[in-house]
Amino acid sequence: MDDKELLKGIRQGREEAFKMLYERHYGVLCSVAQNYVGDSFMAESLVGDVIVRLWSDRQRVQIDRSLRMYLIRSVRNACLDYIKSQYHQREFAASEYIERSLHELYVGKSLPGSLLEKELENKIQEAVKAIPLESRRVFMMSRFHDMSYTEIAGELGISVNTVKYHIKQSLVIMRRELQEYTVEK
Template sequence: MILYSKLSDDELAVLLRDGDKTAFSEIYHRYKGILHVHAYKKLGDFEEAKDVIQDLFSTLWLKHKDMPLTTNISGYLYITIRNKIFNIIAHKKVISKYTDSITSFIDENNFTTDLIMREKDLASIIEKEINALPPKMREVFILSRRKNMSHKEIANTLGVSEHTVKNQIKSSLKILRTKLGLILYLALLLKF
């Protein structure tokens, strides 16, 4: 009868390649603790380290026939666990970048949507106040600001003096500034 605990790593590796379950069990018990400590130090999560060790030994058993002929089983296990840890860390970085990207997109999209809504609200408020101007004043204002007509062109179109056009525009701007100033202040105050 073989006393597996007395066998060297090299002897256990040969037996493992031949499918000896007891050799596998001995390797597992020799190295699971030290590998778990190493994985825990690198990952910072006890359960995740435990899962990595479980995965390592599951893979080792499933692929025991393909295990390279090595005289250093501890080195082989260490390199394998190191690579698994690197893969986990790389995967976490990808997930983190993806999460940050999604969060950033959502934040920007919400900001853009909010900005568009505010612009529409503001345009609606301005239009409402322009429509509330006295009819002649509104007409002069619209010809000046929307049709880009000069004071002379407006005066000729409406059959009034340029001085009247100038006064109507000045008065409409004063009214709008007063009304919109208070409304915009309250609108911005209520939005935040």
């Protein structure tokens, strides 16, 4: 059975076509995914999701060229989405940690009892000082004065996108300066 017949069988809901699709393409797709994500378990999971999605959307899926190329492209996109979500999760976790540490330091809820905490507080202060003045001002207004991006933009006479830019730059610097104190997941 060639890929056109296989696709026709899948559209008709024939389970033997689905099984053949799995047997014919699963290994190659896992190799593609493994090259992107570097984790065989996650690669298999992403490939499984792509194949199941093809099955559940079989009536609506438009495959103009080869089934294999469609599957490879779908796996590639799934891998890129996964990588992007992992990056955002790590970025969010690091930002949360930095914000929590900064908030405790500047609001005074932290009572440093150990040498490590004191060292971290000093490092955070140094990291904040490493932020360029305008970005630091925006960062402090956001993180320590609980002002929204819109409020900051209005007070400083800049756009909300400029505020976002300054916050992002500040977090990049904070992350870089505090990298020895953060834990990668």
